[in-house]
Amino acid sequence: MSDDLREALQRVQEGRLQAADALRQNLDALRSDACSQAFVRDFAASALACAEAADAQRRAGLPAPALAGLAISVKDLFDVAGFPTTAGSRVLAGAAPAAVDCPAVARLRRAGAALIGHTNMTEFAYSGLGLNPHHGTPLNPATRRIDGLARIPGGSSSGAAVSVAAGAAWAALGSDTGGSIRIPAALQGLVGFKNTARLTPTEGTVPLSPALDTACAITRSVRDAVLLHEILADRQVKPSARPLRARRLAVVKEIFQDGLDAATAAAFERSLAALAQAGAQIETISLPPLAGLVSYRVSSVAIEAWAWHKPLLSAREAEYDPRVARRIREGEAISGAEYLERLAARRAFIAAMEAQLRGFDAVLSPTVPVVAPLLQPLLDSDTDYVAANALLLRNTSIVNALDGCAISLPCQGADELPVGLMLWSTALQDDTVLDLALQVEAILTKAGH
Known part of the structure; x- marks a missing residue:
């Protein structure tokens, strides 16, 4: 398969690749061992029909749609017409098929995407690890190629990332409430872009936290991230064309670099060195507003999740993943008063952070502090599960609380376990972050990352 979606699109548009042939390769990958347990259902027949229709349209001399019949996977919390939406849970297993596509899926379909299937996920998107006791946990295909060990995929968009890493899809529609796009992207050597939440519609999805939920995508490259964002947000990204030496980048002292494992610390330092050598202005700063953040994030997600799940938990709690049910409860x-206090605290946090970060184009940090943990200890121990989940969500969730935007891109060396570099900023700085990420990706690629 081609390296990324943009390259595949070019081959299709030039007639060197048939979308239907590419789709059959995607389906072969979907059914392979590398993609085992990554999907809860496939849309093989409709996806192939879409690819064949795109090929026929091109042969007739008609303009090809933006995605030209190529395969895109969909996380199992987005409504796809004709299929149930079950959010990785047995509780919704009897749900009726969706009558219409949710807006995010409708935009992909209008762009000519061949929707290949609903991907597995942490039940109800409530964990950054990607474990699912109902459908099984897909293993991380990127790390298996390096050390052969069974490591977690990251979550909650676990199957979404695996579908891309294993070659079943060119890109994956997912969601990010506290890091659910960026965590699996980082752990699997992919690109995950979390846009400013308000830019993409979340109607027609199973919610976790409406205040934080973001519809966004996992891709193989930054240029693919730009393409998917333009489709999902129905807007055009406008790069500034400013050179890297004219950028002002921050590295934060607090929190983000605590507890890094050796592989992550080394990859992060090499990345900073490569960017500095290329002319980037990098300043180490302190962000005092970070001190009171954690209590806000936990409280807001839990109470919003409880509001949606209360009737289901009352009737069918035994069918939930017990770890997810405990977190929702x-x-x-x-109380309602405390919830309102947390919302007010978030507004104050956003204002304070925006003031602190004014003048910087973006902040650089490790996406997550460690490489993908081994799966078995997290299956065996609730204590290990809770600790690993908190650690993996720590850096990414700060951006969600900020109502910001962020992208994770791979920064590890050849034959090293995947490590993510996160570029992030405040709300509506999406174009700046994407523009910077294109430059950073080119520098890291040249440096052998």
Whole structure:
């Protein structure tokens, strides 16, 4: 397969690749061992029909749609007409098929995407690890190629990332509430872009936290991230064309670099060195507003999740993943007054952070502090599960609380376990972050990352 979606599109448009042939290769990958347990259902027949229609349209001399009948996977919390939406859960297994596509899926379909299937996920998107006791946990295909060990895929968009890493899809529609796009992208050597939440519609999805949920995509390259964002947000990215030496980048002292493992620390330092050598202005700064953040994030997600799940938990809690049910029930004890206090605290946090970051184009940090953990200890121990989940969500969730935008791109060396470099900023700085990421990706590629 081609390296990324843009390259595949060029081959299709030039007649060197048939979309239907590419789709059959995607389906072969979907059914391979590398993609085992990554999908809860496939849309093989409709996807192939879409690819064949795109080929026929091109042969007739008609303009090809933007995605030209190439395969895109869809996380199992987005409505796809004709299929149930089950959010990785047995609780919704009897749900009726969706009558219409949700807006994000409709935009992909209008762009000519061959929607290949609903991908597996953490039940109800409530964990950054990607474990699922109902459908099984897909193993991380990127790390298996390096050390052969069974490591987690990251979550909650676990199957979404695996579908791209294993070659079943060129890109994956997913969601990011506290890091659910960027975590699996980082752990699997992919690109994950979390846009400013308000730019993409989340209607027609199973919610986790409406205040934080973001519809966005996992891709193989930054230029693919730009393409998918333009489709999902129905807007054009406008790069500034400013050179890297004219950029002002920050590295934060607090929190983000605590507890890094050796591989992540080394890859992050090499990345900073490569960017500095290319002319980037990098300043180490302190962000005092970070001190009171954690309590806000936990409380807001739990109470919003509890509001949606209360009737289901009352009737069918035994069918939930017990770890997910426990986390949702944390919201039961949070009063309405406390919730409003947390929302006010978030507004104050956003204002303080925006003031602190004014003048910087973006902040650089490790996406997650460690490489993909081994799966078995997290299956065996609730204590290990809770600790790993908190660690993997720590850096990424700060951006969600900020109502910001962020992109994770691979920064590891050849034959090293995947490590993500996160570029992030405040709300509506999406074009700046994407523009910078294109430059950073080119520098890291040249440096052998």
